Amino acid sequence: RPVNIPIKNRHVFITGGSSGIGLALAHQAASQGARVSLLARSLSKLEEAKQSIRLSSGVDVSIFAADVRDYYAVQKAINDAGPIDVLVVNQGVFVPQELEKQGLEEVKFMIDVNLMGSFNVIKAVLPLMKERKDRGPTSIALMSSQAGQVGVYGYTAYSASKFGLRGLAEALQQEVIADNIHVTLIFPPDTDTPGFEQESKVRPELTTILAGSSGSMKADKVAKKALDGIKSGSFIVPCNFEGQMLAIATAGLSPQRSFLMAFFEVAFIGICRLVALFFQWNWYGSIEQWHAKKKEK
Ligand SMILES: NC(=O)C1=CN([C@@H]2O[C@H](COP(=O)(O)OP(=O)(O)OC[C@H]3O[C@@H](n4cnc5c(N)ncnc54)[C@H](OP(=O)(O)O)[C@@H]3O)[C@@H](O)[C@H]2O)C=CC1
Numbered sequence: 001r002p003v004n005i006p007i008k009n010r011h012v013f014i015t016g017g018s019s020g021i022g023l024a025l026a027h028q029a030a031s032q033g034a035r036v037s038l039l040a041r042s043l044s045k046l047e048e049a050k051q052s053i054r055l056s057s058g059v060d061v062s063i064f065a066a067d068v069r070d071y072y073a074v075q076k077a078i079n080d081a082g083p084i085d086v087l088v089v090n091q092g093v094f095v096p097q098e099l100e101k102q103g104l105e106e107v108k109f110m111i112d113v114n115l116m117g118s119f120n121v122i123k124a125v126l127p128l129m130k131e132r133k134d135r136g137p138t139s140i141a142l143m144s145s146q147a148g149q150v151g152v153y154g155y156t157a158y159s160a161s162k163f164g165l166r167g168l169a170e171a172l173q174q175e176v177i178a179d180n181i182h183v184t185l186i187f188p189p190d191t192d193t194p195g196f197e198q199e200s201k202v203r204p205e206l207t208t209i210l211a212g213s214s215g216s217m218k219a220d221k222v223a224k225k226a227l228d229g230i231k232s233g234s235f236i237v238p239c240n241f242e243g244q245m246l247a248i249a250t251a252g253l254s255p256q257r258s259f260l261m262a263f264f265e266v267a268f269i270g271i272c273r274l275v276a277l278f279f280q281w282n283w284y285g286s287i288e289q290w291h292a293k294k295k296e297k
């Protein structure tokens with residue numbers, strides 16, 4: 001059933017909030033009257049973010065320098081930040097590379113930050129979020145990626161880390177629903193951020209070609225979709241039209257609050273599977289072409 005999770009005058013805690021999508025979310029939450037806290041590794045980037053939010057909305061955000069891989073550092077930050085109403089687990093790292101070429105330390109880095117780091121943050125927040133009475137509905141939101149709905153060339157480790165978040169989210173929602181806690185999973189396409197700019201420099205050509213199947217977005221737009229999804233307690237939040245098709249094609253056994261969306265899923269799942277097969281046909285065609293071109297050289 002539908003739910004409404006207000007953010008005005010409530011505490012929104014964003015990991016990876018000093019850059020890109022997380023920073024855009026922080027700006028929007030602050031301008032909508034939320035009390036905002038940010039967590040990331042680099043203190044100087046956090047201070048810059050704090051400054052820019054103060055300039056644009058006059059709001060003073062709290063900042064916490066910690067690495068999500070360090071449970072005790074995360075726990076300390078969260079205890080210092082005070083009770084959280086909306087947790088956005090958004091930190092993420094992405095180093096695209098064919099698995100054969102990628103070092104295992106890079107694989108582990110992505111799994112540790114994106115997946116294990118998310119466990120650390122949620123484990124630290126949950127007891128405090130649960131323990132408060134008369135607090136109204138609260139939210140735990142996770143930033144996945146369209147690469148967490150479909151495997152993409154060059155993203156073996158990254159896709160695995162983002163698919164992992166879905167299992168975590170589906171199981172967690174069942175565990176916390178009785179506490180009026182609502183889980184949201186966000187699936188952005190390529191998004192114009194400092195992290196993406198870095199990624200683009202090292203991305204295999206095929207990764208760029210396949211990821212181009214979905215249009216790219218501005219961080220502000222993704223943040224707006226995310227925040228609207230969080231406020232309406234949506235479990236799955238797609239960000240663009242391709243994302244809406246992907247969400248239907250991969251709906252599986254995820255919960256659905258909206259009767260209208262449930263109807264769309266049932267009505268369009270067949271056609272979306274057809275479109276998905278067409279995309280796969282196309283992707284394998286691109287892969288074949290790319291190999292043929294490489295051989296010629
Ligand atoms: N941009 C894109 O194309 C897409 C991004 N996403 C996802 O959205 C999220 C945000 O991405 P984007 O805005 O592009 O990323 P950015 O690289 O621009 O920002 C990443 C943020 O995460 C923080 N961070 C990184 N590692 C850690 C860590 N170990 N501990 C704590 N904080 C950390 C960074 O700060 P610091 O380095 O100081 O720690 C920074 O604040 C990620 O989860 C990403 O996977 C999903 C789909 C597309």
Ligand SMILES: CCCCCCCCCCCCCCCC(=O)[C@@H](N)CO
Nearest residue numbers: 094145146147190211213214245249276
């Ligand atoms: C029903 C069929 C729908 C068809 C649409 C298919 C589109 C899939 C495109 C996948 C794009 C993956 C982008 C990853 C972005 C990301 O996370 C990196 N930039 C790292 O941050």
